Amino acid sequence: MMKKMLVATATLSLVLFTGCSQKEATPSGAGTHNISDASAITGDTVSINESGSAASGNSSADGFASVYFDFGIYTVSSNMETKIRKNVSLANNTSQKIKIEGNCDEFGTDEYNYALGLKRAKAVKDALVSNGVNASRVVIVSFGESNPVCSSPSDSCYAKNRRVDLRLIK
């Protein structure tokens, strides 16, 4: 009987000791006076000024007319045809390259809005090219929601921001 108890207790002891050795923490730094190991955050980070590199203008320039779009839409509507004709005429009367900038209202998130602005710029480019403007003279860039002309919370304001601006590359 005593022998059985001894074997059982020895087994229990082994299990308990093993359990303790796996779970017991070594008190980190207990009794010592450690210096910071937070070196990853002590490094001094740079600060760069690119103020001189700002893209200019938040409207069409050089006589071009901005083209406006409905919410979430990237096809040129029929009521924008007059503006397209004006832009085609101006484009065909210059040899300079033309920059077409797509813009959005503030709704939608980061990448999607930039892709939407791109689709709008592409639609205006296609309209110009189909009316005789050489595609190689046109560069398109999306500015997403970064280039608003209006910031009040109204439908008419949002509509002004859903636009494509055109300008000459100088």
Add this chain to the structure above:
Amino acid sequence: MRYILFLLLSLNLFAVDASLKIETDVEHRTRIAVEDGSTVVNNTFFNILLSDLKISGHFLADGKHYRGEVTSSFISPSLKSKEYVLKYALAQGSGTKLDARLIQASSGKEVFKKRYTIPSLKKAPFLAHKLVSDVNDVLKYPSISWINRYVVFARYTAAKQSEIILADYSFNYQKVIIRGGLNLFPKWADAKQQSFYYTSYAGVVPTLYKLNIYSGSKRKIASSEGMIVCSDVKRNGSKILVTMAPNAQADIYEMSASGGGKRRVTSFNGIDVNGKYVDDENRIVFISNRLGYANVFKKSISGSGVSQVVYHGRNNNAVDAFGSKIVYSSRESHNSFGNNTFNLYLTASNRSGTRPLTTTGTNQFPHFSTDGSVIQYIKHRGGSSSIGYINLKSKQSLLFPLSGKKIQSLDW
């Protein structure tokens, strides 16, 4: 024989009592009080410590701002009901110094002691994060090292103007890294957060650069007419997913970290953006309007088949992934624009179970922490904005107020 038995039993008892034994059940949250021994009280620092303890999901912190000597092991009787007391003293001299001790409340035994130093007081929030991260490790909880990471974000300052900023996760620390110009879509390039990718609009067409935040060295990766955005980086940093439009058509490409070996991953005459590595990183989830509205889809990088991931919502325009976990933002209200509700949902790449993470306000820009256990997001509600965190396991959540200018994008 009786003596041997007695000896073995005594050894067991001694093993329990002789040393401070820390056994952590990760489902159990440790009751802890925080005692401030600083000569000059800094409430912001104390509140950051409390926030860190809470969002870890491993502590039940007493919210009272106790005062007491950091060098003393005296535990007030009122704190004996806690498991631990975290004593600290924040001081300023030639730099910022934080002395901290973790004391077992019942016995007064010291479990952990450490001094932290940092040159600038501005970075003190990182000391709080590091302390809580260390205490968490000492108590053998799963790592919360994500709490020590930088957040990098871009915010608009005016039309065609922005700045890129480094912050701690609570946004109490902020430093402008790139000021002026239009620089957007910052994305960490490596696990150690030495460099990030970003899009510059300084040239005629958008250009993707990689900037080392310590040396300032800047390297051009690629440029594209229309748009170019680094959406995701492989865990080992070797490859990146980029939305670009070389043919005036926004699609997702994969390329090497240096910009070589470009491979087109999606091809659709609409909008494909926001590619994120998912599962084993041989597949992506992304946002596409191929059903007429923004929604989440999945495809393999090499194959052509595309499958829909989300089957609800009217506009699901942002997604992030960690392993097989997917988090996305979904608009469920009818308004095209205005005061819409966007909520965050968690799902899996095999669509096995979807659950809402938020129920109020506009919740966007979801990002997983580096271990996938916490989600960071931006919340707009009632005219105010916050940076939010949701611990998926403990279901703890935190909101830190944001002020001022609109955030364009962020990465953690």
